Amino acid sequence: MKIIKHLTLAAAVIVASSGLSVKAQDNTILGAGSTFINPLFSKIFSTYTAAKVNYQSIGSGGGILQLTNKTVDFGDSDAPLNADQTAKMSAPVLHIPMTSGAVVVTYNVPGLKAPLNLTGKDLADIFLGKITNWNSAEIKATNKGVNLPDLPIVVIHRSDGSGTSFIFTDFLTKVNEEWAKKVGKASAVNWPAGLGGKGSEGVAGLVKQTPGGITYVELAYAKQNNMAFANIQNKSGKFIAPTLEATTLASNVEIPADSKVSITNTDNPKGYPIASFTWALIYKEQNYNGRSKERATAVLKLLWYNIHQGQKECAPLNYAKLSPAAVKVAEKILKSATYSGKPIL
Amino acid sequence: MSIPIPQNRQLMQRMQAGSGGKKSVVLAVILTLIFGPLGLFYASLFGGILMAIFGILVYFFSVQFNSLAILKYGGVLVYVLSVIWGVIAANNANQGYYFQQFKWEGVFKRWLRVLSVVMLLLVIGIFITLVIDSIPSIKALGISFLWGKVWDPVANIYGAYPFLVGTLLTSFMALIISLPFSYAIAIYLGEYNPKGWLSSLLKDTIDLIAAVPSVIYGFWGLSVLVPIIRTLELKWHIAPYGVGIMTSSLILAVMVIPYGASLGITMIRMTPSPLKEGAYALGATRFEVIRKVIMPYTRSGLFAGLLLSLGRALGETMAVTMVIGNTSAVAHAFKDLIFGPSNTMASVIANELLEADHTEYLSALIELGLVLFCVTVVINMIGKRIVSRFTND
Numbered sequence: 165m166k167i168i169k170h171l172t173l174a175a176a177v178i179v180a181s182s183g184l185s186v187k188a189q190d191n192t193i194l195g196a197g198s199t200f201i202n203p204l205f206s207k208i209f210s211t212y213t214a215a216k217v218n219y220q221s222i223g224s225g226g227g228i229l230q231l232t233n234k235t236v237d238f239g240d241s242d243a244p245l246n247a248d249q250t251a252k253m254s255a256p257v258l259h260i261p262m263t264s265g266a267v268v269v270t271y272n273v274p275g276l277k278a279p280l281n282l283t284g285k286d287l288a289d290i291f292l293g294k295i296t297n298w299n300s301a302e303i304k305a306t307n308k309g310v311n312l313p314d315l316p317i318v319v320i321h322r323s324d325g326s327g328t329s330f331i332f333t334d335f336l337t338k339v340n341e342e343w344a345k346k347v348g349k350a351s352a353v354n355w356p357a358g359l360g361g362k363g364s365e366g367v368a369g370l371v372k373q374t375p376g377g378i379t380y381v382e383l384a385y386a387k388q389n390n391m392a393f394a395n396i397q398n399k400s401g402k403f404i405a406p407t408l409e410a411t412t413l414a415s416n417v418e419i420p421a422d423s424k425v426s427i428t429n430t431d432n433p434k435g436y437p438i439a440s441f442t443w444a445l446i447y448k449e450q451n452y453n454g455r456s457k458e459r460a461t462a463v464l465k466l467l468w469y470n471i472h473q474g475q476k477e478c479a480p481l482n483y484a485k486l487s488p489a490a491v492k493v494a495e496k497i498l499k500s501a502t503y504s505g506k507p508i509l
Numbered sequence: 510m511s512i513p514i515p516q517n518r519q520l521m522q523r524m525q526a527g528s529g530g531k532k533s534v535v536l537a538v539i540l541t542l543i544f545g546p547l548g549l550f551y552a553s554l555f556g557g558i559l560m561a562i563f564g565i566l567v568y569f570f571s572v573q574f575n576s577l578a579i580l581k582y583g584g585v586l587v588y589v590l591s592v593i594w595g596v597i598a599a600n601n602a603n604q605g606y607y608f609q610q611f612k613w614e615g616v617f618k619r620w621l622r623v624l625s626v627v628m629l630l631l632v633i634g635i636f637i638t639l640v641i642d643s644i645p646s647i648k649a650l651g652i653s654f655l656w657g658k659v660w661d662p663v664a665n666i667y668g669a670y671p672f673l674v675g676t677l678l679t680s681f682m683a684l685i686i687s688l689p690f691s692y693a694i695a696i697y698l699g700e701y702n703p704k705g706w707l708s709s710l711l712k713d714t715i716d717l718i719a720a721v722p723s724v725i726y727g728f729w730g731l732s733v734l735v736p737i738i739r740t741l742e743l744k745w746h747i748a749p750y751g752v753g754i755m756t757s758s759l760i761l762a763v764m765v766i767p768y769g770a771s772l773g774i775t776m777i778r779m780t781p782s783p784l785k786e787g788a789y790a791l792g793a794t795r796f797e798v799i800r801k802v803i804m805p806y807t808r809s810g811l812f813a814g815l816l817l818s819l820g821r822a823l824g825e826t827m828a829v830t831m832v833i834g835n836t837s838a839v840a841h842a843f844k845d846l847i848f849g850p851s852n853t854m855a856s857v858i859a860n861e862l863l864e865a866d867h868t869e870y871l872s873a874l875i876e877l878g879l880v881l882f883c884v885t886v887v888i889n890m891i892g893k894r895i896v897s898r899f900t901n902d
Contacts, residue, residue: 225863225866228866246866246867249866261535323830323860324860324863325864325865326864348663349663350662352661353662353663353866354660354661354663358836359835359850360664360834360836360850360860361835369732373735373736374739374751500634
């Protein structure tokens with residue numbers, strides 16, 4: 165039995181050293197969530213000097229789960245909390261918009277010179293499997309004079325649960341009744357047609373290989389990989405090219421006080437219609453689990469920095485800046501956070 | 510079963526004669542005080558290695574977290590432990606070799622038992638966890654989960670049927686495709702060319718196939734195999750997706766070949782030569798020896814190899830998810846069933862688990878894991894039954 169004693173001692177060493185390590189990490193702010201915003205956060209946090217930040221890009225769902233378990237200071241999600249997730253949180257949670265992103269429709273149609281024009285309804289019909297050929301009358305109607313080939317459309321969607329899918333299906337749900345009834349919006353849905361690829365690189369790879377393929381990816385990803393993307397018709401009937409400016413404009417509308425708003429199919433006539441915020445999530449009451457007031461203040465100061473000075477990092481990394489309207493709402497929300505009932509900022 | 514302790518007089522004498530390793534406790538203390546874990550090597554090799562590893566761990570943690578405190582406290586702890594261990598080990602060494610032998614027999618036996626039981630508990634624990642976490646889904650959907658054809662997270666309707674079919678179809682097709690290759694390799698390297706550089710080169714290459722990470726197969730499949738299949742599909746007038754059941758089965762077949770082949774080679778080499786020589790003496794040709802002597806003798810071993818392959822194919826996730834097309838629609842036409850896109854249980858779980866955002870959805874995914882677990886267990890049990898029947902013949 166002596167060996168057991170030895171091993172117990174050994175285990176004690178490990179436990180002791182890991183306990184020490186947790187203490188050593190104490191002043192680092194912990195965050196987790198969306199992979200979409202990770203490049204931007206990495207850049208901002210590396211230049212932020214007031215505190216050290218450790219952000220794990222484990223996906224929106226994972227970030228929400230970690231915040232529910234109170235193992236991180238803030239989460240980040242590409243979609244606002246749904247009813248089920250809100251119910252699981254032990255206290256009210258604040259949504260603070262951090263940046264906005266656009267989802268672009270990219271395709272592989274040989275011989276095209278200019279970007280295609282697509283309406284939201286046709287796009288939904290393509291993903292429903294109702295429009296099956298690139299030279300169909302519907303697509304021709306919005307692309308006069310373009311020589312569209314007789315080529316079957318191969319629909320390609322994300323197979324993994326993803327914020328990108330949420331934004332895309334959210335848009336389709338708003339612009340096509342049949343889509344809303346049959347499929348709906350979620351980070352993973354029952355896709356009526358086509359193939360699934362894992363991750364942005366999975367769908368992009370499939371589209372590159374498949375003549376006639378069509379899919380959706382984030383604007384930043386499409387730009388970095390020089391992919392062709394379509395102009396999408398917005399609510400005002402204009403075909404808008406997905407640019408950073410058009411994405412920012414999409415969020416320059418009236419935003420409710422809690423900022424939990426879908427900005428797809430925006431009312432702004434110059435806005436690109438498939439856009440969304442990504443939100444940092446924190447508990448409204450910051451005094452939980454014996455956290456110090458300094459820590460709570462550091463977290464809020466970090467988020468304050470993100471929505472002001474941090475925004476200048478957006479454009480070089482292909483993220484759309486928050487619109488002035490969004491920044492105003494975000495400021496108000498941050499000021500509503502409390503420590504033991506008293507405002508922090 | 511108790512472990513036999515040598516009763517033989519001669520052996521005992523030899524052991525006692527060899528127990529001259531008296532160790533000085535004082536020296537052990539001095540050495541460990543000066544050199545810490547390294548000084549412990551004098552008293553106990555095992556302790557020295559263990560403590561040295563802890564020392565390295567302490568160093569690693571202190572660098573990783575930029576903390577001098579870890580280095581200080583951890584370092585002191587490692588030194589103190591080394592001294593204590595050194596005293597105990599040196600003292601033990603002086604207590605006589607034969608006494609030590611008896612003691613270690615007991616400890617060894619107990620540890621074997623403990624570790625085996627731990628494995629059993631682990632499997633039972635996994636099963637219980639799966640069952641508990643899938644209760645919400647079982648309650649909501651009942652047994653119809655097994656033949657439901659719709660997987661719709663938005664409407665909260667979940668059916669495992671498309672993925673069950675996808676999993677079984679890809680796995681068994683992969684098995685059938687790999688069968689001729691793994692048997693051919695096993696017979697060639699086991700019987701025709703068991704020695705020499707070519708043989709060991711081939712064998713090492715096949716073992717290497719098993720060591721390649723599956724994401725690399727997935728990547729290769731996506732960039733090389735998919736375009737080839739797509740060209741073939743165009744020629745055969747099938748919807749030219751490229752990805753699908755056939756592509757996944759081909760990738761899986763390559764991945765499982767080493768499992769069947771390696772075991773086959775070992776089994777065939779173990780065939781007793783008197784049996785083979787007897788057959789040759791009776792005028793049998795080489796092919797006849799393989800068919801009539803080696804194959805019957807190694808049947809259960811070869812089958813066990815197949816079983817291993819199947820287990821690997823059933824659970825394979827990454828490579829499959831990259832080339833299967835990931836659709837939950839059920840194919841109706843036969844050619845779509847073989848070539849069309851589909852999905853497997855492991856692949857769905859890997860794809861959707863991280864972003865499953867409501868309780869029923871998460872629970873349905875876990876229930877899918879439970880089904881996969883049960884399928885694997887059932888197939889393994891059938892396999893064991895068949896192996897034991899072949900062996901009894």
